[in-house]
Amino acid sequence: MGLIYLFTGNGKGKTEAGIGMAVRARGQGNRVVFIQFMKGLPTGEIEPLKELGVEVYRFGTENFVDFKNPSKEDVELAHKGLEKARELAKEKPFLIVLDEINVAVAANLIDTEEVLDFLKTIPDETNVLLTGRYAKKELLDAADLVTEMKEIKHYFKKGVPAKEGIDY
Amino acid sequence: MGLIYLFTGNGKGKTEAGIGMAVRARGQGNRVVFIQFMKGLPTGEIEPLKELGVEVYRFGTENFVDFKNPSKEDVELAHKGLEKARELAKEKPFLIVLDEINVAVAANLIDTEEVLDFLKTIPDETNVLLTGRYAKKELLDAADLVTEMKEIKHYFKKGVPAKEGIDY
Numbered sequence: 001m002g003l004i005y006l007f008t009g010n011g012k013g014k015t016e017a018g019i020g021m022a023v024r025a026r027g028q029g030n031r032v033v034f035i036q037f038m039k040g041l042p043t044g045e046i047e048p049l050k051e052l053g054v055e056v057y058r059f060g061t062e063n064f065v066d067f068k069n070p071s072k073e074d075v076e077l078a079h080k081g082l083e084k085a086r087e088l089a090k091e092k093p094f095l096i097v098l099d100e101i102n103v104a105v106a107a108n109l110i111d112t113e114e115v116l117d118f119l120k121t122i123p124d125e126t127n128v129l130l131t132g133r134y135a136k137k138e139l140l141d142a143a144d145l146v147t148e149m150k151e152i153k154h155y156f157k158k159g160v161p162a163k164e165g166i167d168y
Numbered sequence: 169m170g171l172i173y174l175f176t177g178n179g180k181g182k183t184e185a186g187i188g189m190a191v192r193a194r195g196q197g198n199r200v201v202f203i204q205f206m207k208g209l210p211t212g213e214i215e216p217l218k219e220l221g222v223e224v225y226r227f228g229t230e231n232f233v234d235f236k237n238p239s240k241e242d243v244e245l246a247h248k249g250l251e252k253a254r255e256l257a258k259e260k261p262f263l264i265v266l267d268e269i270n271v272a273v274a275a276n277l278i279d280t281e282e283v284l285d286f287l288k289t290i291p292d293e294t295n296v297l298l299t300g301r302y303a304k305k306e307l308l309d310a311a312d313l314v315t316e317m318k319e320i321k322h323y324f325k326k327g328v329p330a331k332e333g334i335d336y
Contacts, residue, residue, distance in 0.1 A: 003323060003331070005180075011315035013175055013185035016192065020184030020213065021334065023191060027212035028333035044195030045188065052216050094333060127334060144328075146321040147179035152314035155171060160312070163171070165196035165262060166189065166295060 002126040004119060006143035008102055008135035011151035012167075018097045018131045019045045025127075026052050030094030033057070037081050037104040037132075038065055038074070043168045055093075057084050067107045078109035086118055092125040102132030102139060112136045170294045172287060174311035176270055176303035179319035180335075186265045186299045187213045193295075194220050198262030201225070205249050205272040205300075206233055206242070211336045223261075225252050235275045246277035254286055260293040270300030270307060280304045 005021070007014040022032045032054045040060040049056050059081035065074050081104070085096055104110050115130070119142050122128055130139060140146050162168060173189070175182040190200045200222045208228040217224050227249035233242045249272070253264055272278050283298070287310050290296055298307060308314050330336060 003328070003334075005334075007181055009315075009318070012173075012313060013181060013188075013315045013317065016185040016188030017181035017317075018184075018188065019191050020181075020187030023187050023216045024184065024212035024336075025333040027214065027216040030333045044192035046195065048191045048195040048220050052219065127331075140320070143321065144323045145180060146319075147177075147181045148316075148318040148320050149181065149185075150177070150316040150318050152308070152316050153311065154314075155312045158312075160171070163295075165193040165198045166171070166173075168192075 001124050002122055002128065003144040004142055005127065005129040006135055006139060006146045007129070007131045007149060008133055008146070009149035010133055011149040012154065013149045014131045014133070015099055018099050018129055019049065021129055022049060022054050022095065022097055023052060025095045026054055032095045033088050033093050034097045034099065035081050035085055036060065036099040037078055038100050041168070044165055057081070065107050065109070070107055070109055075109050078104045082110055082114060082118060086121070089122050089126055092123045094125065095127045095129065097129045097131070100132040101130050102135040105136055105139070106134035112138050115139060116142055169292050170290055170296065171312040172310055173295065173297040174303055174307060174314045175297070175299045175317060176301055176314070177317035178301055179317040180322065181317045182299045182301070183267055186267050186297055187217065189297055190217060190222050190263065190265055191220060193263045194222055200263045201256050201261050202265045202267065203249050203253055204228065204267040205246055206268050209336070212333055225249070233275050233277065238275055238277055243277050246272045250278055250282060250286060254289070257290050257294055260291045262293065263295045263297065265297045265299070268300040269298050270303040273304055273307070274302035280306050283307060284310055
């Protein structure tokens with residue numbers, strides 16, 4: 001049976017672990033779908049994932065989402081992302097990564113119920129990974145495995161800027 | 169300046185995040201070295217990482233290490249792993265991942281001091297990631313970024329076995 005994985009918390013490593021799961025699953029010869037929510041800016045992982053045959057889809061603009069007042073475009077893009085997941089789930093891939101979907105829910109782009117409904121319909125052959133901070137309790141409850149990536153120490157706090165090749 | 173990253177904790181996602189960091193760094197065109205300690209059994213990530221041009225080295229047997237009484241072979245292999253890291257660091261790669269090195273230290277295969285000495289010699293151009301549970305306080309202190317991957321829920325606890333493509 002397919003399992004539901006969830007990585008949340010305020011520390012570095014959630015998306016990175018999603019990339020790692022995608023790579024490992026591909027390495028065992030499986031079909032992998034990687035859907036990124038709220039991300040429009042280029043990040044280093046996209047091209048290598050595609051090179052390995054991971055099916056990558058991105059639904060986001062280059063701007064930050066205003067949590068208190070998200071734009072219509074942000075809401076539409078997030079729904080398109082979930083719709084893409086629904087559509088591809090029917091083809092029973094081994095793994096679907098929904099990167100940053102927890103944040104998309106927290107930012108009110110998608111309802112928790114919509115994600116729960118999606119999770120109820122995934123085929124037995126398919127595993128799903130939800131990543132992003134601020135995961136709702138209902139999503140934690142729905143997951144078979146939850147890891148909290150907890151920030152113990154981060155150089156951002158010392159004023160060191162984001163590094164290309166590491167943070168994006 | 170190169171930074172030191174450390175992923176520890178009892179939850180899933182440490183090695184996966186290391187793979188993700190390796191992939192992202194490669195995607196930005198950087199040289200990446202990925203050294204695995206205590207791992208001899210095949211895992212899904214190795215071939216795709218190599219395919220992307222990540223330089224992968226593994227130092228482990230197929231057997232579990234006895235923490236209380238590690239074999240001479242385990243100790244030697246771990247030292248060879250650290251020696252390889254020292255040797256390649258001189259060539260100033262962008263990222264060196266030392267996967268499971270925290271466990272190798274906890275299992276008394278390598279001394280904390282040996283790792284600290286290595287970290288003191290890394291060139292400014294090189295970032296280092298240490299992964300694995302049971303990280304020693306001295307290593308946490310030496311790192312610029314630390315994330316604790318904390319297990320909130322794991323299906324292993326319900327008796328669900330490790331899954332190919334997910335756990336290895």
